Amino acid sequence: MKPIVLADDFAVGRYAAEIIFSEMVRAATENRPFVLGCPGGRTPRSAYKGLADLIKESKTNISHVIIAMMDEFLEENTDGTYSNHTLDKHFSCTRFAKLEIFDVLNASAPEGGKIALENVRFPDASDPQSYEDFLRKVGVDVFLMASGASDGHVAFNPPGTKRDECTRIVRIADETRHDNLSTFPDFKYIEEVPKHGVSVGPATMVDVSAIAIMELIGTHKAEAFARISAATSYESDWPSTIIRDCKDYYILADKAAANS
Template sequence: MEVVILPGGRQIASLVADAVENLLRNKPDAVLGLATGSSPLPVYDELARRHEQAGLDFSRACGFTLDEYVGLEPGHPESYREVIRRDFADRVNIDPDNVLGPDGSAADIPAACRAYEDRIRERGGIDLQLLGLGTDGHIGFNEPGSSLASRTRIKSLIEQTRRDNARFFRSLDEVPHHVVTQGLGTILESRHAILLATGAQKAQAVHDLVEGPLAAICPASVLQLHPHASIVLDEAAASSLKLADYYRHTYEHKPAWQGL
């Protein structure tokens, strides 16, 4: 696991966009894992800028989203399919048919979850998975207590997560209680996982993820097992890390060719 501490969101977006761009230059048909929420938005902004101004090409790429609410009608503005469309897909030249998400409106949710896992495998697996971090340590919608080997499945949201997401709805009552999410085992199979976290409200979760024990109470700690995980933070999110100076020193002296 590599921990990178940068001054702010602009630097984070540039570094992570570099990783995506390098992947696409070397593998134009790369499979991207797409996260929603506020953390990846600056990255999507930067990728859209590079597409518009420098011709960064997504035409052969494929994207898989992490999760979806259960029970929202098709086209609901806060469904993650719509969020990814607005925030990313409509702003680059990726084929809309190549942006896939779990089906939260399926009549048979378990069958839809199995089918989603099959589609990821059929595309050869996820090359680069973007991740945000919940204040309780969740990634995707794998809430505390999730199995570290879990696959795509239905999950119940804890009330803290519903409150955190209520800002996207008109009221807390509109936030669904259930979601479909890639599992922690699914996320571990990505070839490169990049987790983004900014703000002091994420500091405790970042500490638990990076320096705490591997434990289901902090689902993101499963990334300690990932063979290529990059944890990219601003100073506020890194403020509770005991080894922050070591992480800064390591990053400042890494070979320039290594990248993330």
């Protein structure tokens, strides 16, 4: 499938939102949960806004929605194990999900039709396999994805990630950590960005997703657009090419990313 190039961030977000909304409504008519897979970054914000607008316009009940996050930053304990950072940390992906996705969607939903907080799910350092098992059990109706600008990471999967990797603890690449200086602007230096995370893997994304959407927005995503456009299957040196292996997928880009 060729990338779909749209005018701007707003247009990309609206296009993605319409796909998500259609599948969300379908799940409701089939009396089953709708699982939305989300990255913890800036790129899909316009999609969440577009989805919130559609929910508000239609007064749609979204209590059947589950938000499944891709990854979370970890802190290293004195005994060498890892644990998830707490919600008070400005860079917590779980905190991001609460403020940027859960709150945004619920603000547009009718009373009695909002997402329950326990429906925001995320991987845990203490048992990554349980999250993998959860995703494989419920499936992900729509998996939103974004590509790292400098190294092509998707979730926290660094260049060199094997195609068959699943949810696990990973060493976050320095390029990915640098990208997160923009995602979480309260970071002052790269040294403040955690070095480890828990993340779904390429195999997870392909195996559990019914539909995957890759969004590429802004001039800084020009290399990502070029790499993903040229790829025909997964290329480990640019992990976001995993979108090409997904069963049903869309690659959405704005003109800034496509024409730079």
